[in-house]
Amino acid sequence: MPQTILIVDDEKRLVALVESYLTQEGYRVATAYNGKQALTVAQKEKPDLIILDIMMPEMNGYDFMRTHRAQHDTPIIMLTAKVEDDDKIIGLELGADDYVVKPFKPRELMARVRNVLRRAGKSEPLGKILKVADIILDRNSREVLVGERSIDLTPSEFDLLAALMTTPGRVFSRLDLLDVIQGVRYEGYERTIDTHIKNLRAKLEEDPRNPQHVETVYGVGYRLNKG
Numbered sequence: 001m002p003q004t005i006l007i008v009d010d011e012k013r014l015v016a017l018v019e020s021y022l023t024q025e026g027y028r029v030a031t032a033y034n035g036k037q038a039l040t041v042a043q044k045e046k047p048d049l050i051i052l053d054i055m056m057p058e059m060n061g062y063d064f065m066r067t068h069r070a071q072h073d074t075p076i077i078m079l080t081a082k083v084e085d086d087d088k089i090i091g092l093e094l095g096a097d098d099y100v101v102k103p104f105k106p107r108e109l110m111a112r113v114r115n116v117l118r119r120a121g122k123s124e125p126l127g128k129i130l131k132v133a134d135i136i137l138d139r140n141s142r143e144v145l146v147g148e149r150s151i152d153l154t155p156s157e158f159d160l161l162a163a164l165m166t167t168p169g170r171v172f173s174r175l176d177l178l179d180v181i182q183g184v185r186y187e188g189y190e191r192t193i194d195t196h197i198k199n200l201r202a203k204l205e206e207d208p209r210n211p212q213h214v215e216t217v218y219g220v221g222y223r224l225n226k227g
Contacts, residue, residue: 003117004028004045008038008064009053009079017179018051021106022113023166024139024159026128035059039067042074049117051109053079054091065094075120077112079104130165133227135204135213137165146204157200160193164214164224173221197222 005027009015012033019029030045032038036059042050050068054061061078068074078096080088088099097116100109130137136145142158144151153161163180164172174193201208215223 002026002028003048004030005113006030006032006038006042006045006047006050008032008035008050008056008061010034010056011053016176017106018109020163020166020176020180021110024162025110025113026139027113035061035064035067038064042068042072047074049075049077049113049120051077051079051113052096055081062090062094065091065096069095075116077109077116130162132165132168132224133213135161135165137162151203153200153203156196157203160196161200161204161214161224164222168224168226171217171220171223176221193222 005022007015007018007022007029008031009018010033015031015033019031022029030041030047032041034056038050038052039059052061052064059067061080065076068076073095075097076095078088078091078099079102080091080099081102091099097119098112100112128139130139134147137158138144139162142153144153144158144161159180160177163177177193177196197214198208201211201214204213205211213225213227215225217223
């Protein structure tokens with residue numbers, strides 16, 4: 001079974017972005033949008049790690065840690081928009097294993113997730129190889145096969161395809177996909193995703209003008225056909 005990571009943050013857009021990256025890495029994800037909700041979700045899901053925002057409504061991250069730590073030793077990575085040393089020290093004293101200051105690069109957070117899990121003696125996640133229909137994607141080697149044909153993708157094309165393959169059938173907006181390749185703080189125009197998708201289809205599809213894998217959902221974005 002893949003490891004479960006609970007994301008707790010009241011910024012739903014950020015939660016969706018982090019969830020996308022974690023899913024690509026092979027983790028199972030649970031979400032909550034305030035500390036009170038997180039207590040219930042944590043009790044039910046028993047996560048292997050918690051990514052926890054500090055400033056939230058109803059119950060902030062500090063109060064969540066005080067309550068959760070009374071019964072559980074789940075590794076916690078604290079997210080904070082504050083940079084004062086006192087805030088970091090409070091979080092670490094309450095039991096946080098690491099902290100990340102917003103805004104952050106998603107890949108940095110993924111590295112910290114792996115490091116904290118490793119220190120906690122937990123194994124690496126499963127699901128490094130994705131398969132949908134006749135497409136196989138290996139996140140370790142960054143290789144992609146369509147049938148028996150190997151295709152070469154740019155880093156952005158690979159990351160877009162990996163995101164689409166994690167949840168086939170789900171419609172990703174252009175902004176969702178822009179976040180995947182450029183992170184929380186991005187510069188650029190969401191229509192650049194259309195160019196990346198066009199190039200991806202040219203390599204992936206037998207007939208790019210009549211795509212069978214990467215479908216357009218007009219007015220919304222793109223999805224991967226479940227096959």
